[in-house]
Amino acid sequence: MLDLKIEGATVVDGTGTPGGRTDVGVRDETIVAVGDLSRESAGRTVHAAGRVVAPGFIDMHSHSDWRLWANRRAESKIRQGVTTEVVGNCGFSPAPVSDEHLDDLKGFALYLPRGMDFRWRSVGQYLDAFDADGTAVNVVQLVGHGTLRVAAMGFARREPTAGELTTMQRALADAVEAGAWGLSTGLIYAPGSYATTAEIVALARICARRRRTLYASHIRGEGATLLDAVAEAITVGREAEVSVQVSHIKAAGRPNWGKVTRALALVDAAAAEGLDVMADVYPYTASSTSLRSLLPDWALEGGISSMVERLGDPAVRERIGKELEQPVTGQSLLDRVGWENIMISYSPRRKDVEGKRLSEVGGLTGALDVLAAEPRSAMILFQLDERDLREALTHPRVMIGSDGSSLAPYGELGEGKPHPRSYGTFPRVLGEYVREQRVIPLAQAIHKMTGLPARRLGLADRGVIRPGAKADLVVFEPRRVRDRATYEAPHRYPEAIEHVVVNGRFVIRDGEHTGSLPGRILRLP
Ligand SMILES: [Zn+2]
Numbered sequence: 001m002l003d004l005k006i007e008g009a010t011v012v013d014g015t016g017t018p019g020g021r022t023d024v025g026v027r028d029e030t031i032v033a034v035g036d037l038s039r040e041s042a043g044r045t046v047h048a049a050g051r052v053v054a055p056g057f058i059d060m061h062s063h064s065d066w067r068l069w070a071n072r073r074a075e076s077k078i079r080q081g082v083t084t085e086v087v088g089n090c091g092f093s094p095a096p097v098s099d100e101h102l103d104d105l106k107g108f109a110l111y112l113p114r115g116m117d118f119r120w121r122s123v124g125q126y127l128d129a130f131d132a133d134g135t136a137v138n139v140v141q142l143v144g145h146g147t148l149r150v151a152a153m154g155f156a157r158r159e160p161t162a163g164e165l166t167t168m169q170r171a172l173a174d175a176v177e178a179g180a181w182g183l184s185t186g187l188i189y190a191p192g193s194y195a196t197t198a199e200i201v202a203l204a205r206i207c208a209r210r211r212r213t214l215y216a217s218h219i220r221g222e223g224a225t226l227l228d229a230v231a232e233a234i235t236v237g238r239e240a241e242v243s244v245q246v247s248h249i250k251a252a253g254r255p256n257w258g259k260v261t262r263a264l265a266l267v268d269a270a271a272a273e274g275l276d277v278m279a280d281v282y283p284y285t286a287s288s289t290s291l292r293s294l295l296p297d298w299a300l301e302g303g304i305s306s307m308v309e310r311l312g313d314p315a316v317r318e319r320i321g322k323e324l325e326q327p328v329t330g331q332s333l334l335d336r337v338g339w340e341n342i343m344i345s346y347s348p349r350r351k352d353v354e355g356k357r358l359s360e361v362g363g364l365t366g367a368l369d370v371l372a373a374e375p376r377s378a379m380i381l382f383q384l385d386e387r388d389l390r391e392a393l394t395h396p397r398v399m400i401g402s403d404g405s406s407l408a409p410y411g412e413l414g415e416g417k418p419h420p421r422s423y424g425t426f427p428r429v430l431g432e433y434v435r436e437q438r439v440i441p442l443a444q445a446i447h448k449m450t451g452l453p454a455r456r457l458g459l460a461d462r463g464v465i466r467p468g469a470k471a472d473l474v475v476f477e478p479r480r481v482r483d484r485a486t487y488e489a490p491h492r493y494p495e496a497i498e499h500v501v502v503n504g505r506f507v508i509r510d511g512e513h514t515g516s517l518p519g520r521i522l523r524l525p
Helices: 101-106 123-131 145-153 162-177 195-206 225-240 259-272 304-311 314-325 362-373 386-394 423-434 441-448 450-455
Strands: 002-011 020-029 030-035 042-047 052-055 056-060 083-087 138-141 182-186 214-220 243-246 275-281 286-290 342-346 380-384 398-400 471-475 499-500 504-508
Touching: 002 030, 002 380, 002 423, 002 471, 020 042, 052 441, 056 423, 083 499, 101 145, 101 304, 123 162, 145 162, 162 195, 182 195, 195 225, 214 225, 225 243, 225 259, 225 275, 243 259, 259 275, 259 386, 275 386, 286 504, 304 314, 304 362, 314 362, 342 362, 386 398, 386 423, 398 423, 398 441, 398 450, 423 441, 423 471, 441 450
Parallel strands: 002 042, 002 052, 056 083, 083 138, 182 214, 214 243, 243 275, 275 398
Antiparallel strands: 002 020, 020 030, 052 471, 286 380, 342 380, 471 499, 499 504
16 A cells, blocks of 8 residues: 555656656655556555656755745745755855854844744754754755854954864864765855865865765856866865865856856866766856845955945945956956846845846945845846856756745745746746757756756765655646746746655645645755
8 A cells, every 4th residue: 555656647767867657656755666556556646647757856056044944834945846955055054153153143144034043053953953843845954164164253354263273173073973964165255255275175174074075165256267266166176085066157247158168177177087076057047146245355354244334434435346346356246247237136124126226226336325224135147148057057067956045925035036046946947948948858957956966965865766765756747837937026936846745745736835844854874
């Protein structure tokens, strides 16, 4: 007797091979049979002719660790078919925490939900606190380097002392011991940007003591300095002997379009050398980040309140303006983007500017005013090239990661005009790039959402459909699946994702959320 039988769907099993029509049987939280199950009885049978059943999607690059505290239903992700999210990316994680620098961490956070009370200090305590309540999706946690640095030394703009480095190393070692999957950096974000390569290597080595850990990096530059930044990530992999994930690979700013090909050539060369280097991508030609990342990183020295104070000084504003015109570091986000191509997406204390272009709010002056009023403001930058995106989507070492969060069209998670990737990434790949544009075959696209990230993480029992694997499953209609979230109206669920099963239980059934929360923290074995 099965608990669940999915009958007559095309089973695309996540390995990259094209699927065939057959049945899938689930008992408890495990897939127990794949094949002709017409003689098997089941507690529930889903008739799925004309549908595809695939392993639940693994979002390789997510920031949901913050939003899930506000809403455990993971609405915008689960409705895409995502059953596991890799969180703690770009240097941001909610732990570890130090008493001394708790306020710095709150300033560092780009979103602070009510439920996030920082009753934890270590990452292990954090994981236990998170796991005490249910969640719709499974969660793989990375430790953010920015958070580690804030806990050890606040927003100090210098190298760590030997003692501070040891503090970071111990916190990271404890985190990995407690089940975190590795380290993430955000090398354009203060205070992560204050770190040298040597500091990152010294930390990544701690991860490398354990198998399967990952070093995921929002690299030091995605525009003019893209290739140097990829090279730095590879250096960390070589010197620390750790697997490297280049996060959300892109070439930002028109003068840099076309460089994704060369960046991926560096990844291939590293692989040929025997290093384990991969990347992820989201299927949009706009990026999104905090508004404050427009600023040169000296402007954040000392923390967010120091930043706000500086923004009140006309001389500082003038210096910021000059540096943005002529980026001295090569790290500037603005490589001839133009104010008209930057939209403020989120600014709870300045709702009047949400959805507006910087050109409509007074360019840099307006942006600095918004930032002074709301340091957590976010923006969308329309600055990427479609050909670069296709190049990344089709590359064998690139998988799918949304760079978004679990949002919802209601409550506090429904505010602003966030990047549509939080609602549309996976169905957009399946609808736009598989079916409409035929950029990539269905089975390969699914592999990049399932088997490939699972192998990357060493998740032996997920990301594939075979007897013995965990029953994380998605059933969708391949002829109709599509994203509906746009830049103008982002809070819209996709179409034709019919059923999503997490650990053997329906979270989405017939397109509706069941309220079930069968997900959990997956700990590094
Ligand atoms: Zn990032």
